[in-house]
Amino acid sequence: MKKIIYIASNEARRLFYSPLAWTVLAAVQVVLGFMYVMQLQFYQQVQSQLLASPEPVGVTEIVAVPIFGNAAVVLLLVSPLLTMRLLSDERSNKTLALLFSAPLSMTEIILGKYLGIMIFFTMMLLVICIMPLSLLLGAQLDFGLLAAGALGLWLILAAFSALGLFMSALTANVTIAAVSTFGVLLMLWILDWAGDMPDSQLSELFSYLSILNHYESMLRGVFSSADLIYYVLFVTTFLGLAIKRLDAERI
């Protein structure tokens, strides 16, 4: 257990040493910041109409929730860039031998790596949360809705990372790891579009598999265990596959 934490802290530390992580952090923040400002302006435009309506929609729903929604899509695009180097980099730099010849199990290596990248993504999530929280300066927020959105985003990041780690375990080439992760994530995202297909059973299956579908209900403030289980299964499946992959090539 201790060794998992050693690997994780080393991983997180090395991420912050690399300019890539900072660049991604900055780019995501700029894009989301821009979206946030746009959303805020939109809210100011419609504010008077909202007040007039019998069931007024709050600032959390109009400004904060879309930020989380957009963040998921932006992170779907950039998370492969961060997860790609987890194992591929070690493979191509031949540093994997350090981990393989140390008294560690494959599970410890994978969990350590996973925890390391999750430390990074959790920090990123906290920074993203600052934007909607800044609304507190002049408005009241629906904290339940906000928490559901943040938790949803954290879960979806956990799923992205697990898949990225698995893809990274497969290849020594970071580009291949990134592209394949991106491809699968994109596929899992657009699967939901098949929900309109005439074959209802198949479309139901597709929309269940869709990774963003489960997130959307959380953005509405609905936190159901079915969605949670989907993400837990997703993460354990890909971490399990990554462990299997490493086990296969060595002892």
Added chain:
Amino acid sequence: MSAPVLVDIQQLTRDFGPLRAVDEISFQVHQGEVLGFLGPNGAGKSSTMQMITGNLAPTSGQIQINGIDLLDSPKQAKAQIGYLPEQPPIYPDLTVDEYLRYAAKLNGIKGSAIKSAVEQAKLRCGLEKVGARLAGNLSKGFQQRVGIAQAIIHSPKVVIFDEPTVGLDPIQIREIRALIQELKSDHSVILSTHILPEVQTMCDRVLMINRGKLLMSEAMNALLGDESQSTLLVGFNRALEISALQTIPSIQQVEALADNRYRLVTDAPIEAAETIVKRSVAEDWHLIELHQEKRSLEQVFVDTVYNDQGEVVTS
């Protein structure tokens, strides 16, 4: 040998698709022994080392480190191993200190022992002055030393070096040699190298492999011939009856070579040489060459490998 067996390899085999990289290799390494691994490029040296260190799963065979089966209980067995791969496993974005601390933690060193283990490893590998520098900015020689420091940081029973002296300058090579001699007291060392004189000076035993097969496993003394029997090479400036040489009492065998040169097998080389010089003067043999022939490791290596290949590459 009475020293305990630290590494016991039985019938180790590894296939890469249709290619059999390592073919039923068996050997043992005792405590206090330095084992040299020789073979041409692609012979299977690195694959064997990767398997012993748990970096590569064998297709079949058994590996025991200090009596612990590597395949059954990899964690316990790996705690006994320090490994320097062909390319030192260094993170370029960590400083030497950070890196060594990480390596120490991964190898199960705890708490306050970490600091002393790092200091000790740095001292042994001459890294005291570069602790705060980024590993990626160091020269190849220093990176190699960091790799060695990482391998010995937890004082493992078995240290495995894949070409440890690559990229080092002659002074550093001497330091590494001294380090290996020091390690040998209570560890076993397995090392592979292309530099044959290095093996000759450092190793107690030599393994030669070619195309995945173990060709030879012999103690260095036995390999290079014992001192009591040796061969002399003599050359003369005129033709000489071979029987003249055969009459010298200490010479057991005479082999005629080209250009009036002869190879003499003797059990008393100094005596024989003296007699030859004396008789050359007395009987006007025109002696122009006389030296003791030493069987070098290079000769043994070339002979063994070429015999195995069945054909000599024409130059």
